[in-house]
Amino acid sequence: MLDNGNVLLTDVTGRDGFQMEDWVETEDKISIINEIIAAGVRRIEATSFVSPRAVPQLKDAKKVIEHLHRENVSIIALIPNVKGAEFALESNVDEVNVVVSVSETHNKKNVNKTVDESITGIADIYQLMESNGKKVNVGLATTFGCPFEGLYEVGRVHEVIKKLTAKGLDRFMLADTTGMANPLQVSRFVKRLKDDFPDVDLSLHLHNTRGMGLANVLAGYDAGIRSFDASLGGIGGCPFAPGATGNVALEDVAHMFDQMNIPIDPDLNKLLAAARKLEKVLGYKLPGQVMKAGLSTDLHQA
Ligand code: COA
Numbered sequence: 001m002l003d004n005g006n007v008l009l010t011d012v013t014g015r016d017g018f019q020m021e022d023w024v025e026t027e028d029k030i031s032i033i034n035e036i037i038a039a040g041v042r043r044i045e046a047t048s049f050v051s052p053r054a055v056p057q058l059k060d061a062k063k064v065i066e067h068l069h070r071e072n073v074s075i076i077a078l079i080p081n082v083k084g085a086e087f088a089l090e091s092n093v094d095e096v097n098v099v100v101s102v103s104e105t106h107n108k109k110n111v112n113k114t115v116d117e118s119i120t121g122i123a124d125i126y127q128l129m130e131s132n133g134k135k136v137n138v139g140l141a142t143t144f145g146c147p148f149e150g151l152y153e154v155g156r157v158h159e160v161i162k163k164l165t166a167k168g169l170d171r172f173m174l175a176d177t178t179g180m181a182n183p184l185q186v187s188r189f190v191k192r193l194k195d196d197f198p199d200v201d202l203s204l205h206l207h208n209t210r211g212m213g214l215a216n217v218l219a220g221y222d223a224g225i226r227s228f229d230a231s232l233g234g235i236g237g238c239p240f241a242p243g244a245t246g247n248v249a250l251e252d253v254a255h256m257f258d259q260m261n262i263p264i265d266p267d268l269n270k271l272l273a274a275a276r277k278l279e280k281v282l283g284y285k286l287p288g289q290v291m292k293a294g295l296s297t298d299l300h301q302a
Pocket residue numbers: 019048049050051052053054055078079080081083084085087099110111112141238239240
């Protein structure tokens with residue numbers, strides 16, 4: 001259903017976005033996510049089944065998923081452990097995202113485990129989800145650098161992917177958790193990892209923390225990536241990484257590809273309407289740019 005040749009945009013507003021906000025009412029979450037689905041986005045990371053003590057903002061995960069309009073869309077939940085996987089199965093999500101950091105320090109802060117412990121845990125989750133016919137995607141947090149440990153070479157990312165592919169995992173999101181990546185680095189990392197692992201499915205999860213988000217999306221596209229995460233209005237961030245700010249804005253990424261005549265699924269005007277509605281719900285100016293300026297094809301009275 002998902003591979004129609006278009007660039008695949010996955011909306012992460014419900015998870016990466018709302019985990020970084022003060023409490024957002026469940027009804028507002030549902031209505032925003034349903035509007036994103038109605039705009040034609042075909043993959044949605046809607047929420048997390050994590051410890052409500054770690055991320056209280058998403059403690060309504062079950063209710064949110066219950067009320068989504070699930071037509072022509074794949075619904076994803078982020079989970080940290082088998083307990084989360086069981087909740088995700090009860091809610092009948094289509095896919096789960098699990099997460100492990102390339103950085104030991106960030107992994108400890110995020111999920112209180114060493115990287116190797118996380119890999120073992122992910123293998124258990126994979127067994128359970130696989131036997132229930134669900135896809136498991138691995139988010140590789142801090143792929144392009146860690147706010148605690150700094151930058152590292154692509155070989156370190158290679159090692160983590162290698163251990164996970166040995167357990168059967170084959171879908172990876174290279175995540176720039178705190179916006180440390182630059183376009184040449186994205187290009188270099190993606191090319192090397194595509195060469196090293198020709199059979200794995202790679203996507204990019206980029207944050208615009210230092211204004212390089214769209215440039216990094218384009219660098220990824222040029223290096224062969226066709227699947228990108230983004231959030232409405234550019235909200236989001238990891239609560240366990242200092243200085244984290246929003247994802248690349250979904251409507252800005254969609255607009256860029258559309259301007260370059262690269263086909264995408266969602267309707268741009270509907271995305272902009274949803275982003276403006278989200279801004280009203282959250283009550284502050286969102287970082288997204290096209291939602292302020294309008295489409296570049298919108299003309300003004302001379
Ligand atoms: N869903 C709901 N509750 C969960 C849970 C899950 N998936 N996993 C654990 N819990 C609960 C436990 O029942 C326990 O509750 P209790 O104290 O009331 O008995 C509590 O959370 C702590 O569980 P424990 O197994 O001791 O784990 P921990 O304290 O070492 O925390 C994680 C580990 C992974 C559960 C926690 O750090 C977490 O949920 N992290 C999420 C990180 C995240 O979402 N980051 C942003 C995305 S990158």
